[in-house]
Amino acid sequence: MTAAPPWLEILDDTIRACATLRRGDLVDRLLDRRALLLEPGRRLVVTGYPGQGKSQLVNALIGTDVCAVGDDLTTVVPTVLRHADRPTAALITGDTTEAPAVESVATHANKLALVRGDVVRAEVGLPRSLLGAGLVLVDSPGFGAPGCPRTARAMAALAEADAVLLVTDATSELSSLELELLTQVGKLCPTVLVALTKIDLVPGWRRVAEADRHRLAQAGVAAPLVPVSSTLRAAAVRAEDRALNQESGFVELIGCLRRDVLTDPVLVAAKAAAATSGLAVDQLIAPLREEFDAGPRAADTRAVAEWHAAGRRVERLQRESARWQTTLSDEVADLMADLDHDLRERTRRILREVDDYFEAADPAKVWPEFSDWMHDNLTAVAETNSQWLLDRFEWIAGRVARQVVPDARQLPAEVLRGLATEHVVGLRKPAIEPFSPVQKAFVGLRGSYSGLLMSGLATTLAGLPLINPISLGAGAAFGARSVFEERGARLKRRQAMAKTTAQRHVDDFFLSYGKESKDATRLIHRALRDRFAEVAQELRDAAAESARLIKRDLDAEAARRTTRAAEVRRELERLLALRARIEAVRGRGA
Amino acid sequence: MMSAILGEGVSVERVAVDWPGPVELMDGETDADAVVYLQPQPGTLPDTDAVSTLVVFSRADELGGGRVDALVSARGLARRHARTSNGCQDVLAVSGLVALAGATLTPDEARLIASLSTLPRTEIDPLLLSADRFATYPDPAAVALPTRLGLFGIRLSIATARRGLRSHDALAAELLRASGISDLRESITRNFVDRAPVLQALSALRAVDTVLREDPRPQLANDLERLMTSAHEPRELLLLAALRTGRVSLGEHTEEALYLLGAHGTSPATRLTLTNGDSYAAALHWRTLAESPHHTTRERQAAHTITRTCEALITTGAVH
Numbered sequence: 005m006t007a008a009p010p011w012l013e014i015l016d017d018t019i020r021a022c023a024t025l026r027r028g029d030l031v032d033r034l035l036d037r038r039a040l041l042l043e044p045g046r047r048l049v050v051t052g053y054p055g056q057g058k059s060q061l062v063n064a065l066i067g068t069d070v071c072a073v074g075d076d077l078t079t080v081v082p083t084v085l086r087h088a089d090r091p092t093a094a095l096i097t098g099d100t101t102e103a104p105a106v107e108s109v110a111t112h113a114n115k116l117a118l119v120r121g122d123v124v125r126a127e128v129g130l131p132r133s134l135l136g137a138g139l140v141l142v143d144s145p146g147f148g149a150p151g152c153p154r155t156a157r158a159m160a161a162l163a164e165a166d167a168v169l170l171v172t173d174a175t176s177e178l179s180s181l182e183l184e185l186l187t188q189v190g191k192l193c194p195t196v197l198v199a200l201t202k203i204d205l206v207p208g209w210r211r212v213a214e215a216d217r218h219r220l221a222q223a224g225v226a227a228p229l230v231p232v233s234s235t236l237r238a239a240a241v242r243a244e245d246r247a248l249n250q251e252s253g254f255v256e257l258i259g260c261l262r263r264d265v266l267t268d269p270v271l272v273a274a275k276a277a278a279a280t281s282g283l284a285v286d287q288l289i290a291p292l293r294e295e296f297d298a299g300p301r302a303a304d305t306r307a308v309a310e311w312h313a314a315g316r317r318v319e320r321l322q323r324e325s326a327r328w329q330t331t332l333s334d335e336v337a338d339l340m341a342d343l344d345h346d347l348r349e350r351t352r353r354i355l356r357e358v359d360d361y362f363e364a365a366d367p368a369k370v371w372p373e374f375s376d377w378m379h380d381n382l383t384a385v386a387e388t389n390s391q392w393l394l395d396r397f398e399w400i401a402g403r404v405a406r407q408v409v410p411d412a413r414q415l416p417a418e419v420l421r422g423l424a425t426e427h428v429v430g431l432r433k434p435a436i437e438p439f440s441p442v443q444k445a446f447v448g449l450r451g452s453y454s455g456l457l458m459s460g461l462a463t464t465l466a467g468l469p470l471i472n473p474i475s476l477g478a479g480a481a482f483g484a485r486s487v488f489e490e491r492g493a494r495l496k497r498r499q500a501m502a503k504t505t506a507q508r509h510v511d512d513f514f515l516s517y518g519k520e521s522k523d524a525t526r527l528i529h530r531a532l533r534d535r536f537a538e539v540a541q542e543l544r545d546a547a548a549e550s551a552r553l554i555k556r557d558l559d560a561e562a563a564r565r566t567t568r569a570a571e572v573r574r575e576l577e578r579l580l581a582l583r584a585r586i587e588a589v590r591g592r593g594a
Numbered sequence: 595m596m597s598a599i600l601g602e603g604v605s606v607e608r609v610a611v612d613w614p615g616p617v618e619l620m621d622g623e624t625d626a627d628a629v630v631y632l633q634p635q636p637g638t639l640p641d642t643d644a645v646s647t648l649v650v651f652s653r654a655d656e657l658g659g660g661r662v663d664a665l666v667s668a669r670g671l672a673r674r675h676a677r678t679s680n681g682c683q684d685v686l687a688v689s690g691l692v693a694l695a696g697a698t699l700t701p702d703e704a705r706l707i708a709s710l711s712t713l714p715r716t717e718i719d720p721l722l723l724s725a726d727r728f729a730t731y732p733d734p735a736a737v738a739l740p741t742r743l744g745l746f747g748i749r750l751s752i753a754t755a756r757r758g759l760r761s762h763d764a765l766a767a768e769l770l771r772a773s774g775i776s777d778l779r780e781s782i783t784r785n786f787v788d789r790a791p792v793l794q795a796l797s798a799l800r801a802v803d804t805v806l807r808e809d810p811r812p813q814l815a816n817d818l819e820r821l822m823t824s825a826h827e828p829r830e831l832l833l834l835a836a837l838r839t840g841r842v843s844l845g846e847h848t849e850e851a852l853y854l855l856g857a858h859g860t861s862p863a864t865r866l867t868l869t870n871g872d873s874y875a876a877a878l879h880w881r882t883l884a885e886s887p888h889h890t891t892r893e894r895q896a897a898h899t900i901t902r903t904c905e906a907l908i909t910t911g912a913v914h
Contacts, residue, residue, distance in 0.1 A: 054635075055636075075636060076671050205744075233724060251724070
């Protein structure tokens with residue numbers, strides 16, 4: 005064998021390709037195969053369905069009863085026969101190796117396999133020229149039900165074959181199962197032979213052979229069919245009868261083996277390696293080809309839909325911002341008008357009450373309690389009004405918030421706090437003249453003086469002195485009257501003054517509170533607007549950001565896909581090139 | 595094989611015969627009450643219905659290259675399979691080719707065999723090595739003989755002739771005997787024909803079951819299920835097969851059990867032959883056996899089945 009045959013390079017390339025594409029299973033299989041292919045000697049696996057005479061054929065081929073033969077199902081584990089200068093035997097189980105007698109090793113192995121699951125194979129070394137020419141014979145178990153250990157062992161033996169000899173007996177034509185097996189085997193191992201056994205038993209074996217050849221041709225299996233009789237061969241070996249040996253068909257079978265397997269073992273190995281690599285490469289190519297044919301995958305429709313949704317959201321938020329601002333200012337204008345009207349009406353009512361009250365009451369006497377009443381009332385007005393203002397603002401804020409943040413309940417409640425409710429200053433006491441006793445005396449004197457003077461003048465006419473009792477009496481009467489009148493006038497004046505004072509006070513309150521209230525409204529309005537603008541801006545930013553992120557992911561995904569497609573193409577081209585090399589080796593073989 | 599069973603060449607798919615009793619033989623597996631499953635060589639047995647199946651190694655003569663003891667060896671294998679298998683009533687080794695040859699042996703063929711047997715061994719043995727070689731013997735009948743008898747048949751008949759049985763009738767009888775066809779006939783009679791009513795009933799129930807699977811009717815399906823699982827006759831048949839093939843042995847009571855199970859006839863009187871017609875005593879006896887601690891579970895189960903048979907005999911006077 006040359007130092008580095010071309011098939012080895014191909015096999016190594018295939019192993020590397022498998023490793024690149026992370027197909028550890030294939031790598032292991034190929035490495036096992038590589039080791040076996042590098043061994044000297046080509047493995048010829050004798051396979052077929054049970055009861056066709058496989059073991060019998062192997063025995064006849066080497067002229068010794070080594071493989072176990074029986075009437076019922078006999079071979080359960082493979083027997084490997086190779087050349088040795090003197091007979092050796094080994095029974096290989098999972099972890100041990102025994103060395104029983106050469107004649108009984110296969111029988112022993114098969115019996116042991118019925119009770120133990122870990123019997124791997126029996127190995128026999130024999131000094132035979134056929135084996136010495138570089139042939140390793142493997143007698144494999146017959147195929148049984150799929151999945152049973154016997155079938156698994158048969159498959160394993162086949163997977164290691166460099167050449168395959170399918171055994172079928174002449175009592176019936178090739179079954180469809182056997183043809184199927186042949187087709188599969190042909191893919192795995194290109195050197196295939198078919199032996200038609202038991203031709204001594206069947207008078208019409210020539211017809212069967214013809215039919216089988218026809219079937220093989222139909223199935224496209226290029227395998228030579230050799231009719232043989234193990235019984236005749238055994239008899240010929242015993243009797244050393246050349247004519248009988250010729251008749252047994254084994255001369256032709258051995259010739260076939262020498263021609264197809266032994267003349268050019270490198271070629272057989274190359275073909276087997278090419279077939280194995282070809283299978284592995286095909287397994288690698290299939291998924292890649294599928295991916296390649298599918299083309300660059302359309303972008304993830306879900307991601308695209310998300311991106312569109314994000315874009316629409318940004319647009320909608322912008323549209324909404326104009327709308328909510330209008331709503332807010334409209335609402336605030338309404339609120340101002342309403343508040344103004346409410347305040348006006350409430351103060352008017354107070355004034356009307358004040359008027360009614362001071363029709364009768366003397367401000368001088370009731371002022372302190374009036375003042376308290378007034379204070380309370382105005383405070384109540386201010387409180388009600390400002391409470392209303394707050395409530396309304398809260399409602400407005402809710403409404404606008406629903407527009408700004410349609411899907412969240414994010415009420416900027418804190419902006420509403422801090423509206424002062426203390427707008428009522430102390431009611432200034434109106435300047436009310438006190439009607440002191442001195443004033444009373446003076447007024448009385450002034451009244452009594454004129455009365456005295458009038459009566460005195462009148463009574464002087466009657467001869468009485470100016471100061472007389474009558475005039476004195478009249479003076480007193482006039483004095484008293486003027487004092488009384490003076491008191492009434494003063495009361496009226498005081499009442500008018502109190503009303504005016506109250507009026508002015510309420511006006512002051514109206515003005516100052518109105519101003520405060522409007523200021524507060526504006527303040528809150530502004531605060532609300534700013535806050536909402538801020539929130540809306542945040543929302544817009546978030547939406548824009550998410551849209552951007554989605555877009556970035558989409559772009560990255562697209563880039564990745566493009567790279568992957570290029571990778572797949574490169575890999576595929578490499579594998580196809582490898583395949584072409586394999587085909588070249590195969591073609592040389594054929 | 596149908597030809598071999600009948601003893602004459604047939605080429606149709608269905609034959610009605612008087613077995614005794616009407617029996618229809620047919621080729622193929624559809625709507626049969628019982629099946630004889632043909633398997634050319636010994637191997638893994640098919641998975642079939644235990645009550646209504648017989649497995650036959652139909653080309654037993656080809657075993658071991660058609661050597662003279664091929665059928666004896668095949669019969670041994672068949673017995674071993676019968677003991678270990680639960681998927682059929684019995685396993686038999688038969689050579690259809692030899693059986694048919696035995697039934698239709700012509701005087702010419704008998705004469706040829708007789709003359710061959712007189713030849714010295716050195717002359718005859720090379721001829722018997724292969725069919726091709728035998729056909730070279732200078733006699734007009736020799737060409738067809740391997741096809742008719744097979745190598746096994748030729749070797750067997752020559753060996754028979756050497757022992758002195760050279761007449762046509764003796765050779766034919768020996769071929770028939772060796773082919774094992776009588777075993778098959780007897781087995782069919784015993785396992786199928788005698789129990790035809792049970793097999794027919796089972797087959798009918800299976801047909802109903804198939805129909806119910808396609809058109810489910812829960813109530814009917816339940817009734818059917820109960821009927822099929824509680825039916826006593828299939829168990830009787832299974833036990834009979836087990837006793838005959840040696841899967842179960844009841845020691846000294848085996849013969850009585852066979853009678854009770856209807857192996858020799860299903861009339862109450864026949865069943866009770868060995869128990870003096872006293873079904874009540876039989877029931878008691880078998881119940882004791884069924885509860886005996888000296889027996890294995892399988893034996894106790896067998897005894898239990900027989901107890902049920904006895905009980906049926908007591909209550910209704912018949913098992914069917």
